[in-house]
Amino acid sequence: MFIKTKLMTAVMLFSTTVAVSQMKVREGLPEKYKWNLTDLYVTDEAWKSEKDRIQIEMQKIASYKGKLTQSSSTLLAALEFNAKLSKEMTRLYSYASMKSDQDTRVTKYAGMKQEMSQLFSQYAALTSFMEPELLTLKDDQIKAFFDSEKGLSTYKFYLTDLLRKRAHRGSEDVEKVLAYSSLMSGNASSIYSTFSNAEFPYGDIEVDGKTVKLNASNFSLYRASQNREVRKKAFEIYFSKLNEFQRxxxxxxYGNLNSALFYSKARNYNSTLESALDAGNIPTDVYHNLVKxxxxxxxxxxxxxxxRKRMMGVDQLYYYDLYAPLVDKVDLSYTVEESIDNxxxxxxxxxxxxxDVSTKAFNERWIDMYPNEGKRSGAYSNGSAYDVHxxxxxxxxxxxxxxxTLTHELGHTMHSYLTNKKQDVVNAxxxxxxxxxxxxxxxxxxxxxxxxxxxxxxxxxxxxxxYLEGAKGTLxxxxxxxxxxxxxxEKAGRGEAITGEDFDKMYLELTRKYYGHDKNICIVDENVKSEWSYIPHFYYNFYVYQYATSYTASAALSEKVLNGSDKDRKKYLDFLSSGSTKYPVELLIxxxxxxxxKEPFxxxxxxxxxxxxxxxxxxxxxGK
Known part of the structure; x- marks a missing residue:
């Protein structure tokens, strides 16, 4: 029941410098560069107290069972209660999740995340009667409800979208089983995240006479080294170590693929792709056309x-050359303060x-800026705490x-901020x-x-x-x-087993096609076959294509923002404030x-x- 999905809008971009990579102890970082999670809960004890309260409070949802279609006022009361509980639970999860991300090695916060997963599962089971009951509403009945109870207008998009998906919803018993299945459906992703962030035995690399542990963050440093041997070695060591755990x-x-397959079949979809895209009523042609x-x-x-080959002055371009600086002796380095100003x-x-709001984000500790030991790698914006920032x-x-990356995540933050400000929580x-x-x-x-x-x-x-690096990485x-x-x-959907060796083979062949390996445009070495196991987004089920579609949409919109009229800019800001009041393709129109x-592409x-x-x-x- 419309529990928010934007718990984390993430983009995994990495770039490291030696000076900053040495700042490894969180306690030694200035407070102004650490996010202030007390805006969510003052203490862990306050978080626990709120969780305990909600665990009792949520039982009241059962009082609406069998009554949702009796009157418009009862329906509104149930939807408002559910929206309030969903909002409060999401805030609890955000705190636990971000506390854990500060240092993934701290088991206390990992445990708090697990508690929240269980709480969500319990609540989903308690509310499993709601959507099956709502799906019994007839068109004339729901119209009469909207006419008689103006407060239901807030929930109009949710209700009409739900009714659109009648064929993909089951009975109360089926919905309850699906709700409880969430306790295990995320195990593959959780195991991968814990293993890769906290326990993976990364290899060592020798640079300038010093031996350094090669991890996710400094891999990005060394793969971008101006020293070709260093970046070649970084790729060999990093991917070879990944391949040791190929099985x-x-x-x-494969477990994640089967989880997605289970849900697509349980929901009567023809494929996991159709299942994933139907949430936003996005035609599968959008996906296929992008690839085409x-x-x-x-x-x-x-x-x-x-x-790139010309600029680097190399006889042959290799995959390990793709992150090296394009221009010699141009050190595009910026302090945090310089970046903020730009x-x-x-x-x-x-x-x-x-x-003004962007400035507040920098000045009021909305951002956890620097890496530290155990911290979750990459970058993301979390705008799911509706009543906070x-x-x-x-x-x-x-x-x-x-x-x-910083302005990228700030874009997510402003999107969340504006839609939270403009829309009711159910549409935010x-x-x-x-x-x-x-x-x-x-x-x-x-x-x-x-x-x-x-x-x-x-x-x-x-x-x-x-800019071209962005096009390479995003499109x-x-x-x-x-x-x-x-x-x-598709392979899993056909009932075929896929081993780590199969993933290797498929990934290497595809990568070589994209980078023109057979045309000697860019040589993709054998060890690149392991790169798939480095990409966490494959556990998000058809998430990544949206980076590319969004990239093409933003290219068209940026032209209007920079060179169009005030009306064009207003239309863009209105878009950022629209939340889920329409389907995404309609919002972009x-x-x-x-x-x-094809125009945006x-x-x-x-x-x-x-x-x-x-x-x-x-x-x-x-003269180059």
């Missing part, structure tokens, strides 16, 4: 790879309120990519399909701002190169992931982008080619 990691991913369009435009991606200035086209987890390491969630639009558009604005400040050819090459790489995900889900057409490919052309012109001018 275990293959089993966890990217495959039809791999020449543009290969043009970028050839440009970000705030870049956001001015979005208006005063947007800028959103939070951002970062692992900031001082590079341009970190500044881009938003589809993952649109979740990456605000974040990617923020990045577009930052790139545009930085390019306007910088005239030096080498620095411009670095900024333009960063092409995420679509490659999406295609891989579709392949493995209101904002000015039709994802049913074609505009994005055109922009990528223009950037490549400008960089080629600069290189020729520089």
């Amino acid at each position: 275990t990691l293959g089993s966890t991913l 369009n990217v495959n039809s435009n791999l020449e543009t991606f290969h043009r970028y790879l050839n440009l 970000i705030i200035k870049s956001l001015k086209p979005l208006g005063k309120e947007y800028v 959103p939070y951002i987890l970062m692992n900031y390491n001082g590079k341009y990519n970190d500044m881009s 969630d938003y589809s993952i399909f649109v979740a990456e639009v605000a974040s990617t558009l923020n990045e577009e604005l930052l790139n545009d701002y930085m390019l306007k400040q910088i005239k030096d050819d080498n620095t411009r090459l670095a900024i333009l190169g960063n 092409f790489r995420q679509t490659q992931f999406a295609e891989f995900e579709l392949m493995i889900h 209101d904002a000015g982008v039709d994802m049913n057409s 074609d505009l994005t490919i055109s922009k990528i080619n223009k950037v490549i052309a400008e960089m080629e012109t600069i290189l020729t001018r520089l």
Whole structure:
């Protein structure tokens, strides 16, 4: 019953510098760079007290059983009670989750997360009668309810969407079983997360005469090294160590596939893809067309790879070269304060309120900025605590990519903040399909701002190169992931077993196709076969394609924000405030982008080619 899904909108981007990677003890970091979770609960004891209260309070939902369709007033009371409980439980989970993410080694907070998973499961079982009862409503009856009880208008989208899904809902007994099944359905993901973040025995790498433990964060440092031997060694050591656990990691991913398959069959869907996309009423053609369009435009991606080869001055480009700096001796490093200043200035086209709230996020400790031992890797924005403000987890390491990641997550935060402010809690969630639009558009604005400040050819090459890196990572790489995900889900759907060795083979073949291995554009070494086991998003079930679709949508919208009218900018801000009042494709149409057409994709490919052309012109001018 509309428990919020935006518990965590995450993007796994990594960039590390030696100076920051040495700051490993959380207690030694300045307070201003650590998020203030007391805005959620003052103490762990206050959290527990609230959890205990809700555990008793939620039993009252049973009093509505068998009565939901009797009157509009009873229906409204039940929906309001459920919305309130869902909001409070989500806040509890957010606190436990973020406390755990500060240091994944602390078992207390991992235990609190488990307690919340159990609480959600218990509550889902208690409310399992609700949707089956609601599905018995006839069209004329629900219309009469809306007419007689104005308060139900808040729940109109939820109710009409639920009725749209009649064929995918079961009886009360079936819904109760599905609710309890959540106790085990997330085990594969939880095991993977704990193993990879807290217990994985990473290998050692020797750099400048020092032996360093190679982990998820500093792997990103060393794979971006200017020393080719260092980055080659980093890939070999990191992926080889992953491959030692190929069977275990293959089993966890296969377990996740089977969990998705179970739910798709239990809900009467034709496939796990259809099941995943139906939540937002998104046609499966959107997914298939993305994969098709990217495959039809791999020449543009290969043009970028050839440009990288030219800029690096290498005879042959290898996969381990793809994260190295494009421009020699241009150190695009930024302190946190410099990044904040650039970000705030870049956001001015979005208006005063947007800028003011963004400034609050930096000044009022909404952000956990630096890495520390045991901290969850990557970055995310958590905007699920409706009555509080959103939070951002970062692992900031001082590079341009970190500044881009920071404004990216700030885009998520502003999306959550504006929709929470404008919409009732029941409509304050938003589809993952649109979740990456605000974040990617923020990045577009930052790139545009930085390019306007910088005239030096080498620095411009670095900024333009960063844009292409974003295109590589968000459009092409995420679509490659999406295609891989579709392949493995379809294979599981046919009842075929998939081992770690099978995942290796499928992933390597696909990666070599995307990077032009057989055309000698970029050589993908055998060890890259293990990269699939490094990607946590494969446990999110058809999540990653939305990075790519959002990227194309934001490319079109950024043009309107930067060069359009005030009306265009207002339409975009209205979009950020719309929550789940419409289906995501409809919301984007209101904002000015039709994802049913090829236009957003074609505009994005055109922009990528223009950037490549400008960089080629600069290189020729520089005699390179």
